[in-house]
Amino acid sequence: MATGSAKNGGAGQKKTSQNRTDARTLKRKRVKDDLEVLQAATDALDPKNPDIKKFTDLPLCEPTSAGLRDSHFEVLTDVQRAAIPLALKGNDILGAAKTGSGKTLAFLIPVLEKLYCAQWTEYDGLGALIISPTRELAVQIFEVLRKIGRKHQFSAGLVIGGKSLKEEAERLGRMNILVCTPGRMLQHLDQTAGFDVDNLQVLVLDEADRIMDMGFQSAVDALVEHLPKTRQTMLFSATQSKRVSDLARLSLKDPEYVSVHEAATSSTPTNLQQHYLVTPLTEKLDTLWGFLRANLKSKIIVFLSSGKQVRFVFESFKRMQPGIPLLHLHGRQKQMARMEITSRFTQAKFACLFATDVVARGVDFPAVDWVIQADCPEDADTYIHRVGRTARYESKGRAVLFLDPNEEKAFLERLDHRKVPIERINVKENKKKSITNELQNLCFQSPDLKYLGQKAFISYTRSIYLQRDKAVFKFKKLDLDAYAASLGLPGTPNVKFQKGEDIKRLKNASRAAISSGDESESDGEGGKRKTKPEVRTKYDKMAERQNQDVLSSHYRKIIEEADSGDDDEQDFLSVKRVLNDSALDETAGADAITAAAAMPKTIMLGNQELIIDSKRREKLLTSKKKLSKYMDKGTKLVFDDDGNAHPIYELQNEDDFKQQGPAEALRREFVQTGAGKVREADIEDKQLAQDRRREKRDRAKARERGEEAAQTGTQLEGGDADAEAALDFLRSLPVAGQDGSDGGRSDDEDGPPKKKAKKWFQDDSEDEAKALQKAKTKRSGKKVFEMDYEPDNLEDLEALAAGLLED
Numbered sequence: 001m002a003t004g005s006a007k008n009g010g011a012g013q014k015k016t017s018q019n020r021t022d023a024r025t026l027k028r029k030r031v032k033d034d035l036e037v038l039q040a041a042t043d044a045l046d047p048k049n050p051d052i053k054k055f056t057d058l059p060l061c062e063p064t065s066a067g068l069r070d071s072h073f074e075v076l077t078d079v080q081r082a083a084i085p086l087a088l089k090g091n092d093i094l095g096a097a098k099t100g101s102g103k104t105l106a107f108l109i110p111v112l113e114k115l116y117c118a119q120w121t122e123y124d125g126l127g128a129l130i131i132s133p134t135r136e137l138a139v140q141i142f143e144v145l146r147k148i149g150r151k152h153q154f155s156a157g158l159v160i161g162g163k164s165l166k167e168e169a170e171r172l173g174r175m176n177i178l179v180c181t182p183g184r185m186l187q188h189l190d191q192t193a194g195f196d197v198d199n200l201q202v203l204v205l206d207e208a209d210r211i212m213d214m215g216f217q218s219a220v221d222a223l224v225e226h227l228p229k230t231r232q233t234m235l236f237s238a239t240q241s242k243r244v245s246d247l248a249r250l251s252l253k254d255p256e257y258v259s260v261h262e263a264a265t266s267s268t269p270t271n272l273q274q275h276y277l278v279t280p281l282t283e284k285l286d287t288l289w290g291f292l293r294a295n296l297k298s299k300i301i302v303f304l305s306s307g308k309q310v311r312f313v314f315e316s317f318k319r320m321q322p323g324i325p326l327l328h329l330h331g332r333q334k335q336m337a338r339m340e341i342t343s344r345f346t347q348a349k350f351a352c353l354f355a356t357d358v359v360a361r362g363v364d365f366p367a368v369d370w371v372i373q374a375d376c377p378e379d380a381d382t383y384i385h386r387v388g389r390t391a392r393y394e395s396k397g398r399a400v401l402f403l404d405p406n407e408e409k410a411f412l413e414r415l416d417h418r419k420v421p422i423e424r425i426n427v428k429e430n431k432k433k434s435i436t437n438e439l440q441n442l443c444f445q446s447p448d449l450k451y452l453g454q455k456a457f458i459s460y461t462r463s464i465y466l467q468r469d470k471a472v473f474k475f476k477k478l479d480l481d482a483y484a485a486s487l488g489l490p491g492t493p494n495v496k497f498q499k500g501e502d503i504k505r506l507k508n509a510s511r512a513a514i515s516s517g518d519e520s521e522s523d524g525e526g527g528k529r530k531t532k533p534e535v536r537t538k539y540d541k542m543a544e545r546q547n548q549d550v551l552s553s554h555y556r557k558i559i560e561e562a563d564s565g566d567d568d569e570q571d572f573l574s575v576k577r578v579l580n581d582s583a584l585d586e587t588a589g590a591d592a593i594t595a596a597a598a599m600p601k602t603i604m605l606g607n608q609e610l611i612i613d614s615k616r617r618e619k620l621l622t623s624k625k626k627l628s629k630y631m632d633k634g635t636k637l638v639f640d641d642d643g644n645a646h647p648i649y650e651l652q653n654e655d656d657f658k659q660q661g662p663a664e665a666l667r668r669e670f671v672q673t674g675a676g677k678v679r680e681a682d683i684e685d686k687q688l689a690q691d692r693r694r695e696k697r698d699r700a701k702a703r704e705r706g707e708e709a710a711q712t713g714t715q716l717e718g719g720d721a722d723a724e725a726a727l728d729f730l731r732s733l734p735v736a737g738q739d740g741s742d743g744g745r746s747d748d749e750d751g752p753p754k755k756k757a758k759k760w761f762q763d764d765s766e767d768e769a770k771a772l773q774k775a776k777t778k779r780s781g782k783k784v785f786e787m788d789y790e791p792d793n794l795e796d797l798e799a800l801a802a803g804l805l806e807d
């Protein structure tokens with residue numbers, strides 16, 4: 001049976017495997033036929049056909065179509081309509097379209113189609129490389145790729161750093177599509193054995209103008225060297241450059257220039273409202289604070305010029321609790337933190353994100369209401385990308401640019417030149433409020449915050465100094481002292497400047513340094529090749545810091561000490577001179593000094609000889625206070641009428657003492673007189689205490705009578721002077737509501753409460769005071785009248801307490 005059945009089973013198995021082979025052949029044939037149809041449709045496709053409106057109008061394979069359907073993409077945007085057909089036909093593309101217009105799909109769909117048509121498998125290696133200037137954007141592109149490519153069989157990976165090179169390298173060999181940042185990719189091409197890109201079919205540069213910008217030039221050049229020349233290349237950006245040199249470096253072949261909004265009257269989305277307001281640098285934080293307080297139910301991105309600015313504003317505003325969740329993002333944060341913050345802001349309904357230009361390009365946060373540019377962007381392109389974080393696709397958005405009066409004219413010209421429609425708005429005078437005092441208090445209380453403030457000050461002033469566009473950024477016009485004060489700093493930090501460098505080069509140099517030093521903090525930018533980091537001491541790091549001027553004086557001393565090797569000797573000699581100033585015979589000259597240098601230094605204090613054998617001891621000897629413990633304590637003297645000095649306790653001459661009588665009798669007499677004096681003093685004290693108690697009782701009674709009279713309105717009969725005085729005092733107090741003001745009327749009072757005008761700049765202390773007042777009223781169940789009166793003694797305070805808290 002077993003055998004039989006085995007026999008039967010063998011025939012069955014043969015049949016099944018035959019069936020499977022047939023099915024596979026059939027499937028392959030079907031796919032081949034489909035591919036031929038697809039290819040024919042693509043060949044026949046007229047890229048300029050105006051009837052192409054939906055994705056279903058394009059010759060796309062089933063997996064891509066299904067991915068788009070499932071992601072609810074149906075109608076093509078302008079840039080997609082213009083670019084996708086050309087790209088499907090294999091052209092190189094130079095795509096330019098406004099922010100938020102859907103450029104990501106415009107290159108991802110052709111990538112998927114190209115590899116599908118080539119029947120790309122895992123054995124074919126890397127087929128497409130997509131480069132982004134920032135990690136955030138790379139992650140986002142990868143997410144869209146996963147969404148629309150979910151029905152494909154390709155493997156896709158993200159190469160942006162944050163993991164060890166080895167870990168990434170292991171997976172690289174198996175990837176068909178990679179989304180990466182240039183620096184990190186270059187590292188792999190240089191260092192990862194067996195990572196083969198010879199087969200690459202498509203290269204995409206998103207935010208191409210930025211990638212081709214100087215910070216990335218060398219990385220991109222080196223990267224392109226590794227890639228095969230026969231490939232399709234696509235470049236996209238909202239601010240596309242057409243520099244011939246760039247195109248040559250990327251070996252673009254007869255690229256199609258797709259610029260769907262070139263004829264548009266504005267280079268920014270039409271559903272974006274753009275404003276600017278002129279606010280002097282010294283009031284910038286006041287204005288920003290006021291804006292946030294007035295827009296608590298919004299999703300806001302605030303752009304600042306550097307990570308240090310971002311940290312200071314975030315930390316100080318966080319402590320002042322504006323009433324809206326605050327987040328911050330800059331390139332020096334660890335990768336995990338950046339991803340976490342990005343995702344929190346993405347999900348938030350109301351929040352404010354302080355950020356550097358790390359999220360200025362490409363990042364697609366949903367439903368951002370406001371983009372605030374608190375620091376003027378370095379050029380009009382950066383402005384366009386920053387405002388593009390709102391009003392994306394078909395949604396609306398608003399943007400406000402803060403300009404210092406010195407920046408206004410020239411920067412508006414730049415915007416006008418780039419077709420940016422922007423209108424001036426003003427902050428209402430009555431809504432302005434200075435937060436300088438709060439910042440000063442915070443900086444005073446927290447040295448950390450003060451340090452951040454100093455760093456922010458330095459990075460801002462340096463950035464202004466280094467900006468290329470000198471017509472906009474006028475360093476000489478900065479009032480540095482006032483600016484430092486506006487940050488709450490107790491003094492103006494010193495700033496060192498390097499001439500002949502511009503801000504972009506500096507920024508990118510620091511990025512390159514990071515990417516070669518610490519991978520985990522790298523932005524994937526810059527593209528310098530990694531060298532083995534040397535072991536550096538704490539002092540090395542401190543000495544390398546660019547802003548040593550804000551180091552504590554202690555650290556500065558350490559650094560200065562390290563700089564001059566012969567310091568010790570110099571110190572020694574100079575101390576010797578100081579100590580022996582009077583003792584040194586001038587004629588002894590240099591010989592005496594040299595001889596002294598060989599001997600240990602000493603100093604005589606009283607009858608003690610102290611050896612100066614260390615800097616600490618030397619310092620100690622210059623402090624009078626500290627020296628005092630080594631010195632003799634002085635003796636106190638008193639002077640008689642003739643001016644003769646005597647010790648305080650002077651023993652009487654023995655003979656004189658004996659003449660006064662027997663010692664025991666003298667002692668008894670002394671004790672008796674002393675005891676008599678103490679008794680008298682005691683009686684006086686008791687009498688005084690009694691009088692005071694009586695006075696107090698009388699005052700309290702008079703007060704009670706006075707209050708009754710004041711309440712009933714009856715005239716006081718009789719003439720108790722104290723009571724009358726108390727009544728006068730009570731009448732002199734302003735009674736709630738009588739002086740025309742609201743008199744501190746509590747919410748619980750009868751009658752309609754006056755509606756308070758809604759304020760822009762309501763601060764927390766007011767809220768707290770109100771809450772306290774309410775809590776008090778609730779607890780006591782009594783009405784609370786606020787008086788504009790400051791009691792100046794204890795009695796007044798008691799009267800106030802008794803007179804104002806009543807049923």
Ligand SMILES: Nc1ncnc2c1ncn2[C@@H]1O[C@H](COP(=O)(O)OP(=O)(O)OP(=O)(O)O)[C@@H](O)[C@H]1O
Pocket residue numbers: 073074075076077080097098099100101102103104105237238361362363364388389392393
């Ligand atoms: N055809 C479409 N239909 C509906 N929504 C779309 C379509 N294409 C893109 N979008 C949506 O529009 C938004 C912006 O798209 P995308 O991020 O690709 O813009 P972008 O042009 O790359 O912007 P930026 O210049 O800022 O990088 C995204 O939320 C995306 O999901």
